[in-house]
Amino acid sequence: MTQTVKESKHEQEWQPKIIAFLCNWCSYAGADLAGVSRLQYPPTIRIVRVPCSGRINPFFIIKSLIDGWDAVVVSGCHPGDCHYISGNLVARRRFAILKELITFFGIHPDRVHFMWVSAAEGERFATLIKKVSKLVKKLGPNKKFKNSGE
Amino acid sequence: MVNRLSTIQEQNTKIEQLIRDKALKLLKEDEVDAIIGYSSGTIPFKTCPIIIRSEEDVDKLIWNNFCAMNLAKYLVPLIPTLKDEEGKNLRVGIIAKGCVGRALIHLAAEKQLDLKKIKMIGIPCNGIINRSQLLRELQQEEILEASISDDEIILKGRNFQKKFPIKEYLNELCKKCEVKSPPKIPDLVEACVGECQEISAIEQDFEDVSEFESKTSEERWEYIKELLSPCIRCYACREACPMCYCSLCFVDQKLPRWFGKTTELSETIVFHLVRAMHLAGRCVACGACSSVCPMGIDLHLITRKLEQIVKERFDFTSGLDPQIAPPMHQFKMEDKQEFILEEE
Numbered sequence: 278m279t280q281t282v283k284e285s286k287h288e289q290e291w292q293p294k295i296i297a298f299l300c301n302w303c304s305y306a307g308a309d310l311a312g313v314s315r316l317q318y319p320p321t322i323r324i325v326r327v328p329c330s331g332r333i334n335p336f337f338i339i340k341s342l343i344d345g346w347d348a349v350v351v352s353g354c355h356p357g358d359c360h361y362i363s364g365n366l367v368a369r370r371r372f373a374i375l376k377e378l379i380t381f382f383g384i385h386p387d388r389v390h391f392m393w394v395s396a397a398e399g400e401r402f403a404t405l406i407k408k409v410s411k412l413v414k415k416l417g418p419n420k421k422f423k424n425s426g427e
Numbered sequence: 428m429v430n431r432l433s434t435i436q437e438q439n440t441k442i443e444q445l446i447r448d449k450a451l452k453l454l455k456e457d458e459v460d461a462i463i464g465y466s467s468g469t470i471p472f473k474t475c476p477i478i479i480r481s482e483e484d485v486d487k488l489i490w491n492n493f494c495a496m497n498l499a500k501y502l503v504p505l506i507p508t509l510k511d512e513e514g515k516n517l518r519v520g521i522i523a524k525g526c527v528g529r530a531l532i533h534l535a536a537e538k539q540l541d542l543k544k545i546k547m548i549g550i551p552c553n554g555i556i557n558r559s560q561l562l563r564e565l566q567q568e569e570i571l572e573a574s575i576s577d578d579e580i581i582l583k584g585r586n587f588q589k590k591f592p593i594k595e596y597l598n599e600l601c602k603k604c605e606v607k608s609p610p611k612i613p614d615l616v617e618a619c620v621g622e623c624q625e626i627s628a629i630e631q632d633f634e635d636v637s638e639f640e641s642k643t644s645e646e647r648w649e650y651i652k653e654l655l656s657p658c659i660r661c662y663a664c665r666e667a668c669p670m671c672y673c674s675l676c677f678v679d680q681k682l683p684r685w686f687g688k689t690t691e692l693s694e695t696i697v698f699h700l701v702r703a704m705h706l707a708g709r710c711v712a713c714g715a716c717s718s719v720c721p722m723g724i725d726l727h728l729i730t731r732k733l734e735q736i737v738k739e740r741f742d743f744t745s746g747l748d749p750q751i752a753p754p755m756h757q758f759k760m761e762d763k764q765e766f767i768l769e770e771e
Contacts, residue, residue, distance in 0.1 A: 335701070335704050336685060339700060339701060340685065340686075343697055356760060356764070357760065363758060366759070366760065366762070367758050369758070369762055369764060370754065370758055373762070373764075374707045374708075374736055374740075374755075375704060377732075377740075378700060378736075380644070381639075381647065381729075381732050382647065382651050382696065383644045383647030383648025383649070383650070383651055384644070384648070385644055391766060391768060392767060392769075401770060404770050405768055405770065408770070421648065422693040
């Protein structure tokens with residue numbers, strides 16, 4: 278019995294591990310809605326709830342990559358809908374620069390994703406996570422940093 | 428205009444004269460109490476910052492192509508400590524090449540300093556020599572004497588004497604520099620004595636950056652790895668940077684300890700990545716970080732990339748106008764967001 282379990286585990290496809298920072302007011306509720314609506318999406322993400330996408334220090338994202346996560350997702354409210362009026366607009370400028378810089382350094386841009394998901398968009402959340410998982414699966418494990426991989 | 432003169436040596440003499448004249452005038456007319464400038468260092472090939480307070484010391488101020496550090500770095504922490512016997516703040520003058528002027532203006536935009544309280548002595552910089560490139564060429568042989576004659580730099584050692592054309596051995600950033608003398612501040616023209624230039628934006632196509640970006644991401648990663656692998660994490664680049672004035676840097680923070688202290692390559696790369704991130708929209712491309720690196724790492728490509736990002740994305744050039752808020756201090760509803768993931 279144990280033998281078969283082990284074998285089937287071995288045969289299983291590699292699944293990326295993605296860390297998702299979701300803002301408390303929109304995206305976290307969006308993910309919740311995806312859950313209660315029983316929408317299917319791949320079990321690749323681990324969610325961290327943050328007060329606002331403006332809370333995300335670019336260093337969180339880079340730190341996640343060093344710590345071996347295969348990709349990072351940051352999701353907040355749509356521009357104009359921020360609970361704190363402008364947190365996501367501040368964040369958007371940071372993310373723009375971060376994404377250009379990591380690409381410049383030779384880290385694949387698909388390792389870091391930014392998205393806007395509102396509390397009513399459970400379906401959109403599921404679709405986007407499906408899309409991210411597919412993209413990261415294509416990239417393979419993140420092996421560029423010390424703590425990455427096995 | 429000084430720069431049209433024939434040789435670099437002549438330009439240097441002329442600039443030095445300009446510095447001394449203006450410094451003497453400012454001190455004599457009691458417009459400033461102290462002047463920060465460059466003086467000749469104790470080792471060849473290097474200069475040392477100096478603060479002079481009296482007219483007799485004016486001749487200690489020099490200019491040559493080794494004046495690499497950005498004096499704005501000394502100004503911000505120094506201003507509160509520069510006091511006379513009665514505890515009154517001293518009025519400070521500062522010798523400002525283009526990038527020092529830019530740094531001062533950007534610091535004023537970040538409300539770190541009041542331009543009304545300082546005097547810039549603007550000079551038309553004629554480029555700084557890339558020290559590590561020359562040392563590499565000499566294969567680490569000791570230099571006992573360095574001098575500039577005409578358009579050449581002459582290096583003397585124990586049993587050699589070599590000449591190098593200065594134009595080929597300038598910093599990469601100096602070769603592309605468009606702000607040779609400090610930018611004129613529209614509302615505060617009197618802050619700058621000496622030579623200043625009117626400039627509202629730099630006009631460049633950033634060919635070097637796009638050339639690097641045309642490589643594949645693996646090639647870029649390999650290049651960055653090779654570039655940064657000698658780094659010993661001494662943070663000299665941070666210490667020399669006029670924009671690094673945080674009282675606690677993220678690498679020194681202990682609670683929580685964000686970040687390892689080792690020179691393991693991925694940590695080194697992340698240090699430089701985050702450092703670059705913190706300088707976005709603030710870096711004034713003075714090249715001080717590369718000049719002070721004991722391992723001779725040339726960070727100019729990262730600097731150029733930062734300039735390109737803020738130029739193309741936010742149409743901003745750092746250090747030209749103290750009235751314009753830097754891009755990371757503001758936001759717009761209509762900022763570009765092509766990088767945001769969409770369903771299709």
